[in-house]
Amino acid sequence: MCYNGSFNHETLRTKSKTLHPMIHQRTLSNGLSLVVEEIPDHPLVALNLWYHVGSRNERPGRTGFAHLFEHLLFEGSAHVADNEHFRYLEQVGAYVNGSTWYDRTNYYETLAAEALPLALWLESDRMGFFLETLNEEKLNTQRNVVKNERRWRVDNRPYGLWDERLFELAYPADHPYHHSVIGSMEDLDCATLDDVRHFFQTYYVPNNAVLTLVGGITLDHAVREVERYFGEIEPGNLLAPSPVTSFGRHIPASETRSDKVELARTYILYHLPPYGDPEVRSADLTSTFFANGFSSRLYRHLVAEKSLAVDLGGWILPLELGSVLIFVITWSGSCPPDRGLEAFDQQIQDLHLTPPSPDEIDKARRILRAEWTREFENLGKRADLLSMGTTFFSNPSWGSEEMNRLRDHSRSDVLDFIESRLIHAQRSVLTFTPESQ
């Protein structure tokens, strides 16, 4: 390979500055979906590969497996030796990583446009020829790495258990979202090479994947290159999709845990319909005017005026089987969490007496527009949004269209949502209190 990186003085000026760019979609004969967004003259390309598999596809006794598998996929394949995957990409200055979530697993690289064939070669080699070099030693090493990741993210960190415990409270034991993405130490110990083989053959097939390329590449070039690298990979036999949604099966629950934390903190979860439903949009607007920013109702009341809390926020987690709206409030040292939660509930009830004004809804629309714009300013995130839209909605432009839907979403829909889903809702509440209290 030749990596003679050199700078010149050429000024970067791309021609595409809009949010309605040149997006194309193609499907290879083996079922791989290809999405291309051309940004002429851009010196970089973001590659983003979604597999439609996540922790929700794990079987009982194997929690954390999808994530462990993601780690293994960086350990080499038939033509890529151990530890070489990262080395090849880092030699061209690429940013490279992957992540696992409830509904999907993604792998991504951002690199010089000229180096795209290298990324395609690596991604296709592990999609087509991963199992040939798999061995017990790799599995054990990555098992240790993932157990360390769990210690670091969850077990050794203040409030680190929050999402695991909150979802356990919010969903019945047989629900695919009941267990955490990172999984339990015991289940990680149980994972076998046979599990890895079965998982790979079931889910890591081209007809269960979306490959997105964004940046300095043309459609013709992209199709040619992707055909070259991925075209020979055989499709798999996909499982029937899991039953969609158990929305409505949730159970109200509340738990207070004593933990190694300095300040008490409460997480409050409300259930929503699957992502894409207009009610999720209402939830997004509500969480924004209610708990996003210094001028939001909740911040003004709990933090600025009453000093009951030191910080708070609210956001939606977009999920395929049913999204959730989560508020998090860190209470000040002088505020018992029970008293704080009463004040939060009062603010929720006040939404009925004093519904959001048109100005509040407009402000929320504006804030969300700025947030979506920020996503589109980042090449890698832009590619991830295209993969998401294609995977969940068979529409790569779903993200940019969502900005318009938020702009047009009516205030009356938001008011209906507040009445039906917040004021009279079943919810799950998890509070951490300091061990000293």
Next chain:
Amino acid sequence: MSDWRSNPPVLPSLLYRWPERMHLPHAGPMTIWHDHSGALRDHVLLIFHRGSSGDPISGNGLHDITARLLLSGTRIRDRQAVAESMERWGSSITARVTADATILSLRCLRDSREALLDLVEDILHHSTFPEEEVQRVRAQKLDSLRADLNDPGTLATLLVLALFFEGTPYSHPSQGTLSGIETLERPDILEAHRRLLHSGVSLSGLGPEPGPWVRCASQWPQVSEKKEDSLAFQKRKTLAVYPREGSVQSEIRMAIPVPPDLSFHSVLILNTIFGGQFSSRLNLNLREQHGYTYGIRSTLVRRRHARYILVTAAVHNEATLPALQEIQNELRGLADSGPRVNEQEAAVTFLSGSMARALESPDAFLGKILDSILAGDPEDHFIQFHNRLQSLSLNNLKETASRLFGEDAETVTVAVGAPDTVQSLPSALLLTDHPFV
């Protein structure tokens, strides 16, 4: 299977392009502006060259609280009106303090630029710092710092820097210490604000129309680009431990001083090989070979008066001593034998590509520029970056490695972990309390 699949694709020379600065009439030398095509909003940094190293000894945290209070009210807007003026347009102002600077990050959608300019001028010139807001924010800062100190990773970082910079203006955290924050009063803040506005400002931004922002920044004196003296301070090789009950991991931090006469580009290459990328020596050893950690990194940090390399890792309890030994082994290995030629080549292309990858998003781009401004880099820093990396010989690097990582390197290491684990480390200085109370 195709033969071509057995080898990575041959790539053309990679062309890393860095956008030119726009040359603005009537703008001073420290105005850096680019028309970054990926920026869909205006992104602006106002950098006041006065940070927490200018805090009074008995009142540390002064610059941080002053910055936070900039949004707490002006002569014509109370706190709520300031927040509304910003958020109703989807704009944001975040103020943060580093050791060397107070930085206002300003972002707005293009159609609300004038509104944000008006607000920025108001908060900078007419903030009133009301007494009740001073008390509220001070109490919030104390709560937040207590929470930070309860996080083992944050505590470990603050501890290693406190020991490393002991006796210098860099020794306390930017947010202050508990005792320092408690002493802060409104008159101190008014004086700090007055001095801030006379400290010299740099302006950096992305967007098509710099004029309004240049006019805004021209009200303050600009700083010169002269390189400032290095900080002279006494260090000694130290391993200190802080016992934390219930820890399931040890948070390890090591600070390695960078002598002021060593070439920045040499040190940057060596740090990349040592721990600055995924395929670095440290990560391949501690993560991929031994499975001690989720990840270990080293970062070259440049402050105006000092440079150091900071090693960061969280390792499971049983691996604490072996991990420290392996870090030492890697230090010695680089000091004794220097890097290999293939490592040098890979590090140069990685760093060149990483620099170009800043074009992925406006935030990443401005981050690079901010780092360069605060470090006092010459104007041609970005354009000549690759050439300067490439001009270094392997012998240059070996000599630098010997001084940087050799036996005489006065490293400061901290481990925060379970009492049984960290107190059994040989030759460790036991910290029974930390210096942030």
